[in-house]
Amino acid sequence: MxxxxxxxxxxxxxxxxxxxxxxxxxxxxxxxxxxxxxxxxxxxxxxxxxxxxxxxxxxxxxxxxxxxxxxxxxxxxxxxxxxxxxxxxxxxxxxxxxxxxxxxxxxxxxxxxxxxxxxxxxxxxxxxxxxxxxxxxxxxxxxxxxxxxxxxxxxxxxxxxxxxxxxxxxxxxxxxxxxxxxxxxxxxxxxxxPTEVPITSNEPFIQDHVLQGLSLRDMTMSVLNKKNKAVVSHRMDMIFTHLGVSGPAVLRCSMFVLQTMKRDKNGKATLTIDSLPDLSKGELKQKLEQLVKQDGDKSFKNALKPFGPERYLLFGLERLAIDSDRPYKTVTPKEMEGIVGFLKDFRFDVHGSLPIEKxxxxxxxxxxxxxxxxxxxxxxxxxxxxxxxxxxxxxxxxxxxxxxxxxxxxxxxxxxxxxxxxx
The missing domain is CATH 3.50.50.60 (FAD/NAD(P)-binding domain)
Known part of the structure; x- marks a missing residue:
C-alpha cells in the first residue's frame, strides 16, 4: 500500500x-x-x-x-x-x-x-x-x-x-x-x-439565421442592466451564430450576461454592439452628412460601404425600413439618426448560454x-x-x-x- x-x-x-x-x-x-x-x-x-x-x-x-x-x-x-x-x-x-x-x-x-x-x-x-x-x-x-x-x-x-x-x-x-x-x-x-461560454438568443433575427457566420472585428460589446447602464464592456471581435453570439468579446461578457439574467424577472439580458468604437455618435453623424455631398448619387448600400460589412449594413437598413437601393441623398434626418443608432448602439436581447459542458x-x-x-x-x-x-x-x-x-x-x-x- x-x-x-x-x-x-x-x-x-x-x-x-x-x-x-x-x-x-x-x-x-x-x-x-x-x-x-x-x-x-x-x-x-x-x-x-x-x-x-x-x-x-x-x-x-x-x-x-x-x-x-x-x-x-x-x-x-x-x-x-x-x-x-x-x-x-x-x-x-x-x-x-x-x-x-x-x-x-x-x-x-x-x-x-x-x-x-x-x-x-x-x-x-x-x-x-x-x-x-x-x-x-x-x-x-x-x-x-x-x-x-x-x-x-x-x-x-x-x-x-x-x-x-x-x-x-x-x-x-x-x-x-x-x-x-x-x-x-x-x-x-x-x-x-458556465463562464467564457457562447450566448444564446430568441431574437427573430437570430432564430432566422439572418447574420449567422458574420464576424464583426474590433467592436465594443456591452451588457446592459435594467437601467440601460453598461455592467461591462469589451472591445474585441465577435461572431453571430445559429444560436446567438460567440467570439472573444462574447465569452468575456458571458459571466455578466448570466448574472444580469438571474436578476431579471423575465430572465433576459440586453447586449449592445458599438461597431465603430473609434467614432463618437456626433463624429459618425458628421461623416454620414458629408457623404450626402460626396456620394449622394450612390445607393444607401454603396454609400455606406466604408462603415461595416455589407451583410451587417443591409441588415441594419432593413430594420430601419430603408430601401438599400435608394439614392443616399434622399436620406431624412430621422433615417440618419436611425443609421447612427444602429452602428453605434445596436441592442438585442439574449436569453441564455450553451450548457456548462460547452x-x-x-x-x-x-x-x-x-x-x-x-x-x-x-x-x-x-x-x-x-x-x-x-x-x-x-x-x-x-x-x-x-x-x-x-x-x-x-x-x-x-x-x-x-x-x-x-x-
Missing part, C-alpha cells in the same frame, strides 16, 4: 504544478489521474497552442479574473505570472508574447508544455498513477489521509491536494468529481455556472471563505488542499485561468510539503 507525504488528485494544470512544487520542497509525491495520460485539458488550451500565462502586472491580472479574483492576492504575492515564465524558461522552454499580453511556447504546441511538466515530474521522482479513477477521498479524525481508488486500492497521503478541475470541457476529464469529495469534508459548493471555464465551486488564501488549505478539514478551477474563482480566457491554476497549484504544493516536513 503506497504512502506519500503529498498526494495530488488530478494531473491537470494546477495538479502538475502542485506535485512539482511539493517535490521541489522535499516531499515524496504521488499524483492520481483518471485519464490515460496527464495534461488532457492543457493540450487543448489556447487552440492547442497553450497560452501559459499573461505578461501583465498583478493588479491587471486580478482585474481579468472578475469572478472572485481577490481571493488570489495572497497567493500572487508568493508566486506570480513572472515566476511562471521564469519556471518554464529555466526548464529550457522559450516563450513569446502575443496580443493582449498572452504568452505561448515558441513551438506553438501545448504538447511542449505538457511534456515538460511530465518530464520534470520524472526528474523529481514523482509517481504518476494514470488510468486510476478515484472513488472517494478518505478522512479520519478530521483530517485527510488518502484516497480509495475505484479498483479498490487505497493510497495514503499525509497531505491531500484536490486538483480535479470544474465541469467545463468534460471530454478532457473535468466532470466535477472533486465537488462531492469537498462536500464530504464539510465544504460549501457555490452554485456552478463552456471553457466553470464559475462557482468550493467556497473560498472556507479555504486559507495563503496556503490553499481547507479551514474545515486538516491536511486537505484545493487548487485551480474547483475553487470559486474564474477568469477570462487569455492566460488568466491558467495563471490562477499554476499559482494555486504552486502555493498548495509548497505549503503541503512544508507542513509535512515540519510536523
Amino acid at each position: 503506497a504512502h506519500y507525504d503529498v498526494l495530488v488528485i488530478g494531473a491537470g494544470t494546477s495538479g502538475l504544478m502542485a506535485a512539482i512544487s511539493a517535490a521541489e520542497h522535499g516531499a515524496t509525491v504521488g499524483v492520481i489521474e483518471k485519464n490515460k495520460f496527464a495534461g488532457r485539458k492543457l493540450l487543448v488550451t489556447g487552440n492547442g497552442r497553450c497560452n501559459v500565462t499573461n505578461n501583465r502586472d498583478k493588479e491587471e491580472i486580478i482585474a481579468h479574473i472578475p469572478g472572485n479574483g481577490r481571493f488570489l492576492y495572497s497567493a500572487f504575492y508568493q508566486y506570480d505570472n513572472y515566476d511562471i515564465m521564469n519556471f518554464f524558461r529555466s526548464k529550457g522552454i522559450a516563450l513569446k508574447e502575443e496580443d493582449h499580453g498572452r504568452m505561448f511556447p515558441t513551438t506553438d504546441k501545448s504538447r511542449t508544455i505538457v511534456n515538460a511538466l511530465v518530464s520534470i515530474l520524472e526528474d523529481l521522482n514523482v509517481d504518476l498513477h494514470t488510468d486510476s479513477p478515484v472513488e472517494t477521498v478518505l478522512y479520519e479524525d478530521n483530517q485527510a489521509v488518502g484516497v480509495l481508488l475505484k479498483n479498490g486500492e487505497t493510497i495514503h497521503g499525509s497531505r491531500v491536494i484536490i486538483s480535479t478541475g470544474g465541469k467545463a470541457m468534460p471530454r478532457t476529464g473535468s466532470t466535477g468529481d472533486g465537488y462531492a469529495w469537498a462536500e464530504k469534508a464539510g465544504h460549501t459548493i457555490k452554485e456552478l455556472y 463552456a471553457f471555464v466553470t464559475g462557482g465551486g468550493v467556497h473560498t471563505k472556507e479555504v486559507n488564501p495563503k496556503t490553499m488549505e481547507s479551514k474545515l478539514m486538516k491536511h486537505l488542499y484545493f487548487t485551480g478551477e474547483i475553487l470559486d474563482y474564474n477568469g477570462y480566457t487569455g492566460g488568466y485561468n491558467i495563471t490562477g491554476a499554476f499559482i494555486t497549484g504552486r502555493i498548495a504544493g509548497m505549503h503541503a510539503a512544508q507542513s509535512v516536513l515540519s510536523s
Whole structure:
C-alpha cells in the first residue's frame, strides 16, 4: 500500500504544478489521474497552442479574473505570472508574447508544455498513477489521509491536494468529481455556472439565421442592466451564430450576461454592439452628412460601404425600413439618426448560454471563505488542499485561468510539503 507525504488528485494544470512544487520542497509525491495520460485539458488550451500565462502586472491580472479574483492576492504575492515564465524558461522552454499580453511556447504546441511538466515530474521522482479513477477521498479524525481508488486500492497521503478541475470541457476529464469529495469534508459548493461560454438568443433575427457566420472585428460589446447602464464592456471581435453570439468579446461578457439574467424577472439580458468604437455618435453623424455631398448619387448600400460589412449594413437598413437601393441623398434626418443608432448602439436581447459542458471555464465551486488564501488549505478539514478551477474563482480566457491554476497549484504544493516536513 503506497504512502506519500503529498498526494495530488488530478494531473491537470494546477495538479502538475502542485506535485512539482511539493517535490521541489522535499516531499515524496504521488499524483492520481483518471485519464490515460496527464495534461488532457492543457493540450487543448489556447487552440492547442497553450497560452501559459499573461505578461501583465498583478493588479491587471486580478482585474481579468472578475469572478472572485481577490481571493488570489495572497497567493500572487508568493508566486506570480513572472515566476511562471521564469519556471518554464529555466526548464529550457522559450516563450513569446502575443496580443493582449498572452504568452505561448515558441513551438506553438501545448504538447511542449505538457511534456515538460511530465518530464520534470520524472526528474523529481514523482509517481504518476494514470488510468486510476478515484472513488472517494478518505478522512479520519478530521483530517485527510488518502484516497480509495475505484479498483479498490487505497493510497495514503499525509497531505491531500484536490486538483480535479470544474465541469467545463468534460471530454478532457473535468466532470466535477472533486465537488462531492469537498462536500464530504464539510465544504460549501457555490452554485456552478458556465463562464467564457457562447450566448444564446430568441431574437427573430437570430432564430432566422439572418447574420449567422458574420464576424464583426474590433467592436465594443456591452451588457446592459435594467437601467440601460453598461455592467461591462469589451472591445474585441465577435461572431453571430445559429444560436446567438460567440467570439472573444462574447465569452468575456458571458459571466455578466448570466448574472444580469438571474436578476431579471423575465430572465433576459440586453447586449449592445458599438461597431465603430473609434467614432463618437456626433463624429459618425458628421461623416454620414458629408457623404450626402460626396456620394449622394450612390445607393444607401454603396454609400455606406466604408462603415461595416455589407451583410451587417443591409441588415441594419432593413430594420430601419430603408430601401438599400435608394439614392443616399434622399436620406431624412430621422433615417440618419436611425443609421447612427444602429452602428453605434445596436441592442438585442439574449436569453441564455450553451450548457456548462460547452463552456471553457466553470464559475462557482468550493467556497473560498472556507479555504486559507495563503496556503490553499481547507479551514474545515486538516491536511486537505484545493487548487485551480474547483475553487470559486474564474477568469477570462487569455492566460488568466491558467495563471490562477499554476499559482494555486504552486502555493498548495509548497505549503503541503512544508507542513509535512515540519510536523
